[in-house]
Every structure is written in C-alpha cells, then in structure tokens.
Amino acid sequence: MGEGSDAGFMGEALAEAEAASRLGEVPIGAIVVVDGRVIARGHNRRETRRDPTAHAEADVLRRAARVLGGWRLAGCTLYVTLEPCVMCAGAMVQARLPRLVYGAVDPKAGAAGSVIDVLRDPRFNHTVEVVPGVRADECGALLREFFARLRRGARGRESPAWP
Numbered sequence: 001m002g003e004g005s006d007a008g009f010m011g012e013a014l015a016e017a018e019a020a021s022r023l024g025e026v027p028i029g030a031i032v033v034v035d036g037r038v039i040a041r042g043h044n045r046r047e048t049r050r051d052p053t054a055h056a057e058a059d060v061l062r063r064a065a066r067v068l069g070g071w072r073l074a075g076c077t078l079y080v081t082l083e084p085c086v087m088c089a090g091a092m093v094q095a096r097l098p099r100l101v102y103g104a105v106d107p108k109a110g111a112a113g114s115v116i117d118v119l120r121d122p123r124f125n126h127t128v129e130v131v132p133g134v135r136a137d138e139c140g141a142l143l144r145e146f147f148a149r150l151r152r153g154a155r156g157r158e159s160p161a162w163p
Helices: 005-021 056-068 086-094 136-154
Strands: 029-034 039-043 077-081 099-104 129-131
Touching: 005 029, 005 039, 005 056, 005 077, 005 099, 029 056, 039 056, 056 077, 056 086, 077 136, 086 136, 099 136
Parallel strands: 077 099, 099 129
Antiparallel strands: 029 039, 029 077
16 A cells, blocks of 8 residues: 555545544544555544543544454554554554554654654564654644644633533
8 A cells, every 4th residue: 555545544534533623622533444445433532432542543443343343453554643642552553453554743642653662662462564644744733723722712711621
C-alpha cells in the first residue's frame, strides 16, 4: 500500500476526527483497513462516555476484532490522526496489528517514536510497522484549532470547558 493510498485513508480518519470535534471531544479519528476496505471507524469519546480508555484507536481495534471475529488483526492497517499513546500502542501490539499509519506527532505522549517506541520495541512478542507523518499538517491543524477554541471559551473560567 503506497503513500497515495495512505493519504486517502487518512482523509477518512480526519473525517472521524472532525466528528469528534463536533461532539466537543479532542479531534482524533481512526479507521482500520483490510484488503483496501474500511472495516472499522471511530473517534475519541472520552468526555461523552466519561471513560479514560475511550480513545479512537481503542474503539476501532475493538470494532475491527468484532468484524473479523477474533482479536488478532492480521492483515489490517490502523490509520489515526495523532500518534498513539502508550495504552493504544500496547493494544496494537496485543492485537498483533501489522501496520500503523499516523498523522501528527505527539511530542508529549507519543508511543510510536516521539516519547517512547512501544510499537517497535524488540523485547515485545510483536512489532508494528509504523508510517508517521501522513497528512501531518492537516491533522495537527485540526488539533491546534480545537485547543485554541477551547482556550478562548475557557478564558476567565477556573474549570475546563468540558462537563
């Protein structure tokens, strides 16, 4: 699967991120693709579900496993708009995901090479091929715009804009 395909699929993950933003969620979207077909899509829902594990990646890993009828995600590629955190990267290793494509780098919590590299650590029983930076400018802009709006709305308040 080449960069052109990766950019197109990242567009679908971006659409999921925009859906998250409309809900007031941090705009991170993800999809899982197998044989050129999207089998799972999702976005962050931590605020709406009040669940610290309701990340976009965790959501699509669960959905993809249900579609495939098992927890091993052989032949799948996960596309996500932001570099995964440690929790999501660990889930990818556990799911035996072969390939991850992500957009923006997360210099504070990235676990695919920025802060730590869970996905390519040879000490684990599985490693994941990582393709970073696909449509990174668009993915990063969506996040920057979201947080700028949040800061503008929270000025003068002691608590965050979230419930």
